[in-house]
Structure formats: structure tokens, C-alpha cells
Amino acid sequence: MNRRRPGRGPKIPNEVRQLIISQAIHDSKTMPRRALAVRLQELIERMGEVSPTEDTLARMISEARNKQPSELEKPWSIGACAQYNIPPDIIPILIKIQKLKAVEDEEGSLGEITMREARWVARLYPAARPLISKLAFGDDRRLLWLLFVANGYAQRERVSEQMNEQYPSTSDLDVLYFAGEDFLSDDALVSWWEAIPPEYQQTILDAIEEERTITHEDIKRHKGRPLSSEEIKLIDDCFDIVKSSGLVSLREFVNQSSLAKENGMMHIITSILYSKAVSGGIK
Numbered sequence: 001m002n003r004r005r006p007g008r009g010p011k012i013p014n015e016v017r018q019l020i021i022s023q024a025i026h027d028s029k030t031m032p033r034r035a036l037a038v039r040l041q042e043l044i045e046r047m048g049e050v051s052p053t054e055d056t057l058a059r060m061i062s063e064a065r066n067k068q069p070s071e072l073e074k075p076w077s078i079g080a081c082a083q084y085n086i087p088p089d090i091i092p093i094l095i096k097i098q099k100l101k102a103v104e105d106e107e108g109s110l111g112e113i114t115m116r117e118a119r120w121v122a123r124l125y126p127a128a129r130p131l132i133s134k135l136a137f138g139d140d141r142r143l144l145w146l147l148f149v150a151n152g153y154a155q156r157e158r159v160s161e162q163m164n165e166q167y168p169s170t171s172d173l174d175v176l177y178f179a180g181e182d183f184l185s186d187d188a189l190v191s192w193w194e195a196i197p198p199e200y201q202q203t204i205l206d207a208i209e210e211e212r213t214i215t216h217e218d219i220k221r222h223k224g225r226p227l228s229s230e231e232i233k234l235i236d237d238c239f240d241i242v243k244s245s246g247l248v249s250l251r252e253f254v255n256q257s258s259l260a261k262e263n264g265m266m267h268i269i270t271s272i273l274y275s276k277a278v279s280g281g282i283k
Helices: 012-029 033-046 054-065 086-106 117-134 137-161 171-178 188-192 198-207 211-223 229-245 247-255 258-262 265-279
Strands: none
Touching: 012 054, 033 054, 054 211, 086 117, 086 137, 086 198, 117 137, 117 171, 137 171, 137 198, 137 265, 171 188, 188 247, 188 265, 211 229, 211 265, 229 247, 229 258, 229 265, 247 258, 247 265, 258 265
16 A cells, blocks of 8 residues: 655646746746745646645745756857857857847846857747748847747746756747747737736836837837827837836737837837846846
């Protein structure tokens, strides 16, 4: 007769383990472990699962954070491409992304590309290239969106490695980003935003005001002419809506405004949110 060992709780489902590890090393990696344990209990119960105890969660958070960093977390360099099977023709793209990140870093933001990120950029670029070319803004922001998607896959891979899986299951990411013709659809952007803890959402929203004037200038430069009063009001309205009511409300506004769609306001505002999210340590 099999007896369960005293003190052992029920087996933790893979989906719950994935959430715990992801929050520990990515989404809430700067949050104190006890505070994160309490937050995780709430998130797990929302999933309809029985949450581990606070002590168990704190231990799992510590284990995830204390894992020896993989070689893939080191900064990317051209010399390492051959070892990590990154093809030579992707190197110009990686150099451009690295330059963009270096500029952001001067402003206290994005930093360096890791080998893991570079490898996923190389894997995804052939499929993503025709899709990002349709985005309604310049090449620099398109490349940052490519990095945004690559980050999602890189994060999934890191969690999968900690769970000792044979390979990361990315079916949901594949559908989210590549199943439809609308790359980084509004649903994909909202799904990303909703996955960020509310307290971090507010921090990000508080930090975007400084981008308002920059956005006016960027769109003016892209159009090659002064903005009309209607266009200026549109940009300001989008900033006001996302700050007061969030990304779902912005999506509803953009869906009802042909001018907002024409100017790609959903993607522009969300790219700003993403940049602020990364600069705040949510990666």
C-alpha cells in the first residue's frame, strides 16, 4: 500500500509552476519574495487552482532566482554567432538592434542584447520580416517590436529550462504573433499588457508623460509636415485615455477612429509602454 509522505502537498500543475518561475525571474523579478508569494497565491486562485502555501512559494521563488545563469544570458557579440548557430546574414539586424538598445541605455533603459535574445531574433526574423514591415512607423520601432516578440520566446525558453522540459511549448505565442496577418494585433498587445502586475502597470503609466512631446515630433517627422490641430488632439487623447483608463480603453477608442488607425496609435502607444516596462525592470 502506497502512503503519501507526511507534509507533502498535492503535485503542483505545470501551468502553476510556469507562472511561479516566470514571475520570479521575469515579470516581478525585483519584488521581495514574500510579497511576490502573496501575489502569486491570488493569481493562482484566479486560475482556479489550489495555491501552495506562502512558505512553499517563497522557497520556489528563491530556487528560481538562485539558479546559475545560463551562458545564453551573456551579452551578444558577433564573435559568438558561430557557436550559437546564428547565421551571418542576421548580423546586420542584430547590430542595428544593439545600437538602438545602446541609445536607450544612455537614457537609463534597455541595455545590451543577450545571446538568448539574439538567437531568437535570428530564428524569428524570416517569419516576422514581412509582418513588421506593415507596422505604421519607422524602421527603428519595427526592430524594437521584433525584439519585443523575441523577448517573449526567450522568456518562455528560460522558464522551460528551469522546469527541465525537453523544449519550450510556444503554441500560444505562435498563434498570438504569427497565426493571423495582423502582426502584433491589438489582442496580442492587450494580452501582453494584461500579464503585467497592476502595480507595475501604474508605474509604467506614470512614466509615459515625457513621451508625449517626443511622439508629436516623431509623427511630424514621419509625415514630413506640421501636424494639424486634429492630429495633435488625437495624440493627446490617446495619451490621456491610456493613462486614465488603460490599454483596453485605448483599443476601443482606436477601433472607432479612422485617424487613430491611420496613424498607428495603438502600436505607437504600446511601443512606448513596452520601452518603459523594460526600463523599469519588467523583462
